[in-house]
Amino acid sequence: MTDHEQVTPILEMRQISKVYGNGVYANQQVSLSVNRGEIHALVGENGAGKSTLMKILFGMEKPDQGEIVLEGKTVTFRSPQDAIARGIGMVHQHFKLVDSLSVTENVTMGYEPVKRGFIDRKTAKEKVSKIAELFELQDELDTATGKLPVGIKQKVEIIKALYRGAQILILDEPTAVLTPQETEELFDQLMKLKSRGYTVIFISHKLREVKQISNRISIMRQGKMIDTVDTDGITEQEISSRMVGTNYSKNLAKKAAEPKEVLLQVKNLTAVGMNKKEVVNNVSFSVRAGEITGIAGVEGNGQNELIQMITGLRKIDRGSVCIMGRDTGKLSIQELRELGMSYIPSDRMEDGLAVSMSIGENLISTKLKDRRLYRHHLLSKKKIRDMANQLVRDYRIKCDSQETPVSMLSGGNMQKVVVAREFTQQARLIIAEQPTRGIDVGAAKFIHEELIRLRDENCAVLLVTADLEELYQLSDNILVMYDGRFSAYFPNPDQVSETELGNYMLGVKIQSETEIGRGCHEEEKPAI
Amino acid sequence: MGQILEIIFTADFLHSIIRLSTPILFATMAALISERAGVINIGIEGTMLFASLMGVVGSAFTGNVWLGVLCAVVSGIAFSGLLSFFHLKLETDIVLTGIALNLMSSGLTIFILYILTGDKGVSTQLASKAVPNINIPLIQDIPVLGSILSGHSVLTYLAFFLVIALAIFLKKTKLGTYIRAVGENSDSVETAGISVNMVRLKALLISGAISGLGGAFMSMAYVNMFTKDMVAGRGFIALAAEAMGRGVPGLSMLSALFFGMADALSNNLQLFNMPSELTRLMPYAFTIVALGIYAAREQRKSKA
């Protein structure tokens, strides 16, 4: 922390309050002060109000109270334009790029040089490439962003912000989708920017990173700003306890797995994507009752397609999937679920829930065959209510009643609704995709414990996650996926270090067929 | 049957295809521009109808064709301005608003006509002007081609010119690029510092202006009068044409021509006393079939 002399706050947010249309009180008199040229971390549970605060700073949401002071002047942002004009740039957790447009077009969008009414592509490219050099991206300028890997997309987002003359750069959970290596690279670049006098605000759930990169940390809890502290003066443990409000440990009680019969058997599975490329390429493995198999990998290496084929959301192009020994090729999703499969999707808002419907209605959506919900052949409000309330209690879903629309819950609680439904299906095979993405420590821990409980009750669990910490905590064995294939299989997580794992995730290293073949567990127990 | 073929390969027939396609082409381009901005404008039908009345009224009161056309365009813009206001400002559902506007238009036009002339059917009371047909100097002398391509209404040539103009506009201009971007991923545009609503508004207004031209063509060129509900579903066919053209101006133009062809065919089949009801449903039936085939193809693509 070299530059302690320049502590003039470049930005101050004073007494900011924000209430969303659905009544959620997301920010409550929040104050934040950021110094020029510092990397300022913003941490907090889900729904703590971090993104909201930043969306307000970026002019995407209007504060109901409070003021923003930028370099001493009070400013009001009616839209992102205003914020951008005042030198604020934001990189969103979910990238905001137009896939069909080239890098240049995306970067210059809204600020294109114009000649005779037409866009002046040449000048545009020149301007962009100046900034792109910083990130060694000059050569990609004409490629459509849709084709780029996640890591690069993020760079494009940063370039986009800088092109617009951002002095203050907001990054919302930038590392959630990055490998350790990519994260390192990102941090180097952030340091570069810092040294050039840029100010960075950095949102993350990963406290270790926060410790590593930031100068100061602001901690939010339930819409309130708890404190802002110097990074040196505080430990991860302290941060998390102040985030959650209570002091508790993350480590889980977990006894060794006792794998039994194979419940999920995948053989030579292949998915052909657009432009005829094999997005999943001849993949074989199996998951046994009583074990948690983790699949690691950078997003977009085929995990998603793999899961979609296993869960029946995508048709199988080649190969086979057997659940409980039955080939699922011909089965409908309904039949799969009846076979005993349940699935926590990575995108809860899109796949896991009908957010505008009530919690209760969401909970029964997969249980409509359950006669206990009916009274003389008609769905009974009362019986649904009882059942829903039961689950709301069991899974500690924070809400005023089971009639509240799901859209009014925070990410974490939305996820709990999904989990509550999926874990009460009497399923034998549980497929959990990013089960705690963007979910606070408390909720995450709860879900982890549930997964382990089910494992011990002899379920087979297939876990796909980009969060290595989670992967290590839960998995009994690990498969690494790279470019549609498995690049490694580890019968035991302790065998491999995070950096090592990172190498396999990036395809720097790849195991031999036979090593990977062990993932099928044939020698141990044949599939029924 | 032989006779039918004879007719189909006459210059007259091909000439009529172009004539019949023109209003659909206008509507299709109107649908295209708004669709690319991510708003499906089913109000085109009503917008055209309203514009076609206003064109007649305008030209009748000013006594000048072009002022009439202008009047149609302006009212087209006004109508889609209304749509934009409700959809973008008051956040109504675009489809429902479109339907509402169509219903409104078919009543409002009769209402206005009645107030102005005491008639509810035709605008013959109003001495409106017709947009002139023009012969293109060189082309008209080419033997067959001349009689096919020449001698159309000014607006017809404008329609085909519009196709090229739109293609360039979408590809090369700022607004065009924004429109494509908004259609594909609106919130990236918003966060890039462009007001999505502004882009959509502009797209819708352009769409309205084009519909206005289409309306003007209906009542000042296709025929020289306004009659109630005279757009007769062309605004709807356009939606199909746009879809089948995948939002690409050139392809959309082709599907518009295809429907014009179906229309021309149905007019001629009647002459060999084929049941009029059946011939009249042909263009619509073609549309459905084409739509199905198109969708099937798209799906196979996405599956692969």
Add this chain to the structure above:
Amino acid sequence: MKKKNLLFSSATTVLAITISLVIALVIILCVSEQPGQAVTALLLGPLRSTRLIGSIFTTAIPICFTGLAVCLMFQASMFNMCAEGSFFLGALAAAAFATKVPLPGILGLAGPMLVGAAAGALLCLVPAWLKAKLNASEMVASLMLNYIALYLGLYVLNTYLRDQSFGALASEKLPDSSKLDKIIPGTSIHSGIFLAIFFIVLCFLLLYKTSLGHKIRTYGQNPRFTKYAGIKVGSVIILSQVLGGAIAGIGGSVEVMGMYERFQWTSLPGYGWDGVILAILARNKPQYVPLAAIFLSYLRVGASTMASNTDVPKELITVIQAIMIMLITATALLKGMKQKMVIKEALSSGTDS
């Protein structure tokens, strides 16, 4: 929260209706020589005689059916506009069956209605199938199909059903056994009204008390989730629309059997579009459909009394309706107010979320 939403949606509705009526008055004042008469005719005309009061209900019956049909489809967010065509074909099919296969007693009523339902369902099956199997836009398809239904219907009417001895294009007279009897003397209210009520209840139960209804509503809210939840998406898409079509078809049969001597429409009667208006007024909730229907037909009857007694054409009403729909769907209409209320509450109630 839930209650507040209800409050605001009903407030929006009331506001919308008031605004559009005010607009109506303004227009009348602008165009009419005898505005006073016109306004009174519009607002009170329908109450002038029992016969007119009766016709409020007879106008409400057909649009109740199409309204319900559209509710079903819109609940699944299927923008299928075929209610129009289904109603038309339903009426035609019913008339065809009634005239070609005259059945005695209750069969004389049930038979044609079932055939009408089938015809309506069949028509809606096309866009539904295209959507489910090929993912083609059901809306565009249905818009085309309305015309196909019309011309196909006219062809059948003209070639197979028409009454040679009758001057206009119309079917044979319906046999008395296939006519719904008038239930209130001095008015043309017919027993179809009971059917309407029956179907309102039926649709309510279907949507809110059965698993199919739940599936339909879920699909309407989030198709991807429906698929994920293991619900057969195709069947939901198809059933919602086919049922809608069937109801519209029955509506058509009821209308022709209750109000007409014979089938004699030679263009689409427009009840399907009324259905859309109704569904919007009722916010896709079957239980509100009757109210909306009565309201709408009161306006209609008012409009035609106004038209026949004053110089204001009744097309005025279509303009008003349109404005009404748009305002009602204008979620943002009271947003500002709602937002303020929400904020006040939240800020006062302190923490939450």
Add this chain to the structure above:
Amino acid sequence: GCQSKSEPAPQETNGAAADDTKKEDAGEAAKPEESKAPEEGKDLPKIACLLNGNLGDKSFFDSANAGMKLIKDELGCETNVIEMGFDNTVWETTLYEVSDQDYDIIIVGTYQMQEVLEKVALEYPDKKYIIFDSAVSYDKEDYSNVYSISFKQNEASYLAGALAAMIAADDSLPLSNGEKMISVVAAMDIPVLNDFIVGYIQGAEDTVPGTKVAVSYIGDFNDTAKAKDLAKAQFNLGSSVAFNVAAQAGLGMIEAAAQNERYAIGVDADQAMALKETQPDQSKVIVTSVLKNIDQVLLLSVKRHIEGTLPYGKEEALGMEENAVGLAVNEVYDGIATADMKSKVEELQGKIQAGEIKVPSAFEMSEDEISQMKSSVAP
């Protein structure tokens, strides 16, 4: 279009802005009567006329409306015209409403009102009803209080057909190609309109055997654009004269004629005169028009009612003698038709009136006979 409520009553075709023309030929027609103006003191009937459509159709209903005006102006009766619109469901209600009031005569028109009237008339035996262009079924019930008028449009159409055929066969005429082909653009395939077509075809065949007649139906009464498309197709095929048997829609046909430089035959009102001011170029190609003077007929009927000579309880079919139908003879006609064409037309007219020529009527023909007739002359 979205919301087109029900169907326009089958309007026997239509003419353009005909009001002024109507008045003037009304004038002529009225002249003979004017001498014996209504005797004062004699209490005049109060008359209501219900139109199951809308005014402004430039033909049927406008003509009836004009008739009511005449009745008011010339006979001094108290009259009221009520537009009921196209929504069939309100007609019955309205007819009841009106019957309850103190009108002496209630006038309705078209086949669509027939059955409604048959129902209501029985319940109000002491009211008098006149239905024009249709007839209640006297054989079924006692309708002694209803007088029915139907028109012999087929007779006038016969002359039109004869004239058209002669023109089409004579390529010395500037706009005729001598290919012996004529055509009809009709609104709908319904008896009332087919009655025109049948007469037209018969007239053509009798005069110039082997003449081809192309018949196209629009499908409704207001789609001028479609009418124009169909007419253009006919002209492209070689038709020299097109007959307008479509309501407003027919105007599109006349446009096509002017554009493709062929002849047109108007209908109902004298369309050549009607379009003279607004569309001179179109007026020039309208050889003649098949007139149908509803206004005259209504005036006459009410007069006879006052005189007590109106035969209630029976149907009268009015043709050329009664000046109910006829061909429009005007300067355009004189300009185009050659001398022997005119004399031929007059000769035929005489024969029809003398009953020597029996013009077939669509009302007496079966569906098959009609379509057979059409296909026998189809190009």
